[in-house]
Amino acid sequence: MKTTKKFTAIILSALMAASVFSAVTVSAKTLDGEVTAVSEDLKNDDYMYIILDDGTVEIKTYMGDASEVIIPNTIDGKKVTSIGDEAFYENKNLEKITIPDSVTNIGNAAFSGTAWYENQPDGMVFLGKVLYAYKGIMYGNTNIVIPDGTVSISKNAFCGYLGLTKVTIPSSLKKIGEYAFGSCSSLRDITFSNGLTDIGDKAFYDCYGLTDITLPESVTNIGNNAFEGCSRLKNIVIPDNVIIIGDAAFCNCENLSEITIPNNITNIGKEAFLGTAWYNNQSDGMVFAGKVLYGYKGVMPENTSIEIPFGTISIGNSAFCDCSNLTNVTIPNSVKYIGKRAFRNCTNIDNILIPDSVTAIGDSAFVYCTSIDNVVIPNSVTTIGENIFGHCTSLKNITIPDSITDISYGTFSDCTNLENIAIPDGVTNIGEYAFYGCENLKNINIPNGVKSIKESTFNGCKSLINITIPEKVTNIGDYAFTDCKSLVSLVIPNSVKKIGYRAFENCSALETITIPNSVTSILESAFDGCKNLTIMGYKNSVAENYAKENEINFIELIKKIITGDADENEIVDINDVTYLQRHIAGNKNTDELPLIDESNKDVFESVDLNKDGKLDVQDVTLLQQLIADNKE
Incomplete structure (x- = not known):
């Protein structure tokens, strides 16, 4: 069975x-x-x-x-x-x-x-509408017709099949997966149908039998290395609907001399056309593909100033990467996207003016621009990538617009001269390592919408004097405040449940930290190196146990008695309903004592909501009503 x-x-x-x-x-x-x-x-x-x-x-x-x-x-x-x-x-x-x-x-x-x-029998193997793989031996001069109704071809489906010479793709197909036809070196003829939108990374990598390709108008994305090494490919027309050409998409297509680029493209990846006849024929200086500034070719003279022409809509990935002789760049008001690593390691640019036409800035766009000292991000920008200003060691002032809701991984990591920053109230996420190593950062506000302080977010912020953790934060991640050596006092809000590994390690000036009952986990070495620390918390709490186990001074706080707070964590919520039900059912603590100490008059009266001198299902019903009323 x-x-x-x-x-x-x-x-x-x-x-x-x-x-x-x-x-x-x-x-x-x-x-x-x-x-x-x-x-x-x-x-x-x-x-x-x-x-x-x-x-x-x-x-x-x-x-x-x-x-x-x-x-x-x-x-x-x-x-x-x-x-x-x-x-x-x-x-x-x-x-x-x-x-x-x-x-x-x-x-x-x-x-x-x-x-x-x-x-499964040999040949094409399907799962639902997905062509999962080709199974078995494929003999020479094989012609594959993919049946209508297939919506995608999976990763590696035909990879390395040297006998494959021709493929016909139906109009139902939307996606060709990573390496789907990679290293099919005998593939000479592929017929696409309108409907295909996504050509995955390395989809036709090293298919050097291909000489001509007509992509359907429906294609919007050409993945990284998609046609890399197709050395006999002579010309390609990129459809008008394509928005992205990935990194090295046509790299080393050495016979590719004719490339037609539509005006819609916003992102052309690093080395997308490197090693093609088309690129080799370009003059030194700025190279354009359609309206995208693809890159800078040749040796850049010292003290170069660049004025990007109006009409350019995008600065491509790595366009000026490692151009250490670039001292000034003027970006026109037509540019909408600044690509990944666009100005990476441009160590002599000291100022950058981002026009209000820009809506997105890619990962690491200005990383290692060590001379930039002031940046204003305009309100038009809604997306900033990871590590965008990482290691900008001269950066002192940064203006972040209200349009930004997410500060990504490593955004300002190792900005060692950054002293103050105002984070917009609408920000709901601050990523790992966002302010790592900002050793001169003295003050920062965490918006109320942030729900987690993530790993190493403020690690190494040695000058940070004070910080307020919002009431919605539930987790303080590993190394979150490690080496914040100027932090003197901190109050953990009632929403926090976990304090991570080495979260406050080496906060040598930290004298007091208040930890509520909501905290149910404090991981190893959370306060190592906090030599003068006193933990303030409640009796029999995780905070008290941690203090005792690690020989940290502890001061007991007097609990607030709140109506309906059955579990005494100073928050009245559905957990109190469950806690009261368990107590009525006779459940005990680990020390075999009742969950609620009914001998404590104040505690008992706070949950005896009908005031009849006993705890029962009527009190549970009234507690549920109390919580519902509080939400209104």
């Missing part, structure tokens, strides 16, 4: 909102041309899974042994769109797998070694 197990899970992580640009619409996904994870690994029953930045779910690992698995269309209202690399690898009991139409991506070797895969 076969066992059937349906994939069910509750997703516990919030989703990142998609960024939308004006004029040319560019989403958070299309800045990179790929979808990435925005959650840590989550577990439910036999599954590990993640949330992707487009708000959908990827199954990472199946840990069960069922012979039949059925994956639903949605999990907690979010589409399941992807099955990760080796997700079901070597699950030898798996005989049947059913996937929904929402799944458009299946990773490398996701079902290799399963009974299901071993039982």
Whole structure:
């Protein structure tokens, strides 16, 4: 008898909102041309899974042994769109797998070694509407016609099949996965149909039998290294709807001499056309592809000043990367996007004026621009990438507009001269290492919408005198305030549940920290090196236990008695309802004492809501009503 197990899970992580640009619409996904994870690994029953930045779910690992698995269309209202690399690898009991139409991506070797895969006949293998793989031996001069109804070709599906010479793609196909036809060196003829939107990374890598390609008008994204090494390719017309050409997309296509670039493109990646005849024929200086400033070619003279011509809509990835002789650049009011690493390591630029036409700035755009001392980001900018001003050691002043809601990973890391910064009230996320090593930063405000102080966010902020943690913060991450040597006093709000590993290590001036009962976990070495510290907290709390175990001075706080606060954590919420129900049912503490000390008159009266001298289900009902009234 076969066992059937349906994939069910509750997703516990919030989703990142998609960024939308004006004029040319560019989403958070299309800045990179790929979808990435925005959650840590989550577990439910036999599954590990993640949330992707487009708000959908990827199954990472199946840990069960069922012979039949059925994956639903949605999990907690979010589409399941992807099955990760080796997700079901070597699950030898798996005989049947059913996937929904929402799944458009299946990773490398996701079902290799399963009974299901071993039982498939040679040839094209399908899962739902996804062409998962080609199985078995492929003989020379093979012509593949992909059947209508197929929506995507998975990663590595035909990779390395030297016998493949011709492929016909139907209009139903939307996506060609990473390395799908990589190293198919005999492939000479590929017929695309209108409907294809996404050509994945290395999709046709080293297909040096290709000489001519006509891409359909529906294509919007050409991935990193998509046609790299197609050395016989002579010409390419990029369709008008393409927004992104990825890094090294046509690199080393040495015979590619004719490239037609539409005006819609906002992002051309690093070395996208390096090693092509087209690039080799360009004159030294600024090189343009359509309206994108693709890069600077040749040796840049000392003390160079660049004026980018009006009409340019984008500065490409790595366009001026490592141009240490560049001292001044004028960006026109037509530019909408400044690409990744666009001015990386331009060590002699001392000022940058970003026009109000710019809506997005890519990762590491100004990293290691060590002479920049002042930056104003205009209100038009809605997205700033990771590490954008990292290691800008002369940066003293930065203006962040109200349009920014997310300060990403490492945004200002090692900005050693930054003293003050005003973070807009609308910011809801401050990423890991955002202010790491800002040793002269004295004051900073954390907006009320921020829910987590992440790993090493303020690590090494040696001059930080005080900081207020907002009431919505639930977690203080590992190393969050390590080496904040000027911090004297801190109050942890009642919302915080966890203080991470070495979170306040070497905060040598820290004298007092108030830790509420809401904190249920303080990890190892959280306060190592805080030699003069006194922890203020409540009796029998995690804070008191941590202080005793680590020989830290402890001062007991007097608990506030709040009506309905059954668990005495100074917050009245649904947890108090559960706590009261458990007490009435006779549950005990770990020391075998009742959950609620009914001999304490003040505590007892705070939960005896009907004032009848006993705790029962009527008090539970009144507590539920109290919480509901407080929410209104």
